[in-house]
Amino acid sequence: MESSHDNQDQHTNDLPARLSVEDVDVDFLPIIYDIIRGLEKDPHESSQKPSHSQDISQKVLELHKKLELAKEQIKRLPGVEYSKEQQLDKLEALRTQLKLKRDLLLKYRTMCTFDIPKA
Amino acid sequence: MTRAASNMSTGEKLLAIIEDISLISKEIIENTIAMKHQKLLGAEQVLLTELLVLKDNELKETLKLAAEQAEINQKMDLLRAEVDKLDQDIQNLQRQLKEAEQILATAIYQAKQKLQSINRANKRPVSSEDLIKFAHRISSSNAVSAPLTWQPGDPRRPYPTDIDMRVGFLGRLSDMPLNGHMLQQPNSLGDMHRTGHHPEPPASQQNQFAWHPSGEIHMSVGQGTVPMDTRNHTKDNEDVEVMSSDSSSSSSSDSQ
Numbered sequence: 001m002e003s004s005h006d007n008q009d010q011h012t013n014d015l016p017a018r019l020s021v022e023d024v025d026v027d028f029l030p031i032i033y034d035i036i037r038g039l040e041k042d043p044h045e046s047s048q049k050p051s052h053s054q055d056i057s058q059k060v061l062e063l064h065k066k067l068e069l070a071k072e073q074i075k076r077l078p079g080v081e082y083s084k085e086q087q088l089d090k091l092e093a094l095r096t097q098l099k100l101k102r103d104l105l106l107k108y109r110t111m112c113t114f115d116i117p118k119a
Numbered sequence: 120m121t122r123a124a125s126n127m128s129t130g131e132k133l134l135a136i137i138e139d140i141s142l143i144s145k146e147i148i149e150n151t152i153a154m155k156h157q158k159l160l161g162a163e164q165v166l167l168t169e170l171l172v173l174k175d176n177e178l179k180e181t182l183k184l185a186a187e188q189a190e191i192n193q194k195m196d197l198l199r200a201e202v203d204k205l206d207q208d209i210q211n212l213q214r215q216l217k218e219a220e221q222i223l224a225t226a227i228y229q230a231k232q233k234l235q236s237i238n239r240a241n242k243r244p245v246s247s248e249d250l251i252k253f254a255h256r257i258s259s260s261n262a263v264s265a266p267l268t269w270q271p272g273d274p275r276r277p278y279p280t281d282i283d284m285r286v287g288f289l290g291r292l293s294d295m296p297l298n299g300h301m302l303q304q305p306n307s308l309g310d311m312h313r314t315g316h317h318p319e320p321p322a323s324q325q326n327q328f329a330w331h332p333s334g335e336i337h338m339s340v341g342q343g344t345v346p347m348d349t350r351n352h353t354k355d356n357e358d359v360e361v362m363s364s365d366s367s368s369s370s371s372s373d374s375q
Contacts, residue, residue: 021186026137026178032144032171039151060148067141071134079192080130080185087191094198101205108212 024073031063129185136178143171 038056074080079087127135147167154164257263266273284290 021182021189024182026175026182028140028144029171029175032147035144035148036151039148039155063144064141067137070137074130074133074137074185077130077133077185077189079188079190079195080128080133082128082188083126083132084129084184084188084191086128087188087195091191091195091198094195094202098198098202098205101202101209105205105208105212108209108216 019073019076019078021077024070024077025066026070028063028066028070031059031066035059035063129181129188133178133181133185136174136181139174140171140178143167143174147171 035056038052038059082090147164150164150167261269
């Protein structure tokens, strides 16, 4: 739990403009496991130990926070606004555009041969 | 929650998976609490757990995809920058071409005008000798510039005299019916040229009002500088003789 806290703090403290995928914290399973284990460990006396149930609800809250944080981070990931196919299409379109523009420039450059009209 | 993945963006897919994980974990936790109280043994729970693991794997896969897409995105950024650069180049080039076109168009227009005037000049040539004679006649009476030795009191004119003014176009405006035709510069040139070839009778009459006789008059009036005057006088006279053999400039205006 301590380590996950540290992780969260690190993410909220320095927010780079462009996140990389490695920065996204998606380790949900350990927390879920912790929660389930906490619930199963003490099936009968959970009501009598307020600190224990508090601990569990704390973890549920943490899980929730972590999920929300992951969502926020994903929204800031670069290049995920398209599916990969769409993205590749757009890449191809850009390449075509670049080629066309290069051709146009080349055309302009070779065009400048003037015919001198006979007076 | 498994939607058609092909139309969804990777970001939406990731968000959906996280949403799924959130729902599944909530379900599992609720189930666990329910099981705790009712002692239910859930095959459902097992299924949910498997689904959770599946979703987790899917999330990791999709994140890998997102990493690839981030790389592609970087490439696209580079391409975009290059496209922008080319765009600017093209715009610059087009602007320069436009400027060049304008300059060339102006040059061609001017060249055509020049050709026209050359053609016009070729049709009606004026001999350089004639030009020089006229120039001599105009300058010999000091009407254009004062003589080198001129000083205040010197009767030779660094300025047009009354008679000169009267003989000129402006003086004639009052006592001659004019057609505006005559006032135009190129026409008067043409007149000069024409009269150069056909000297007309009024020329001799006009001589008394022409440059040289007037100069003579003034010289005779200013007595203080006689020696200088006589020298110029004789020189002027020579000029007069040369010039009066041709038509005078005033006669050219008369011919109209």
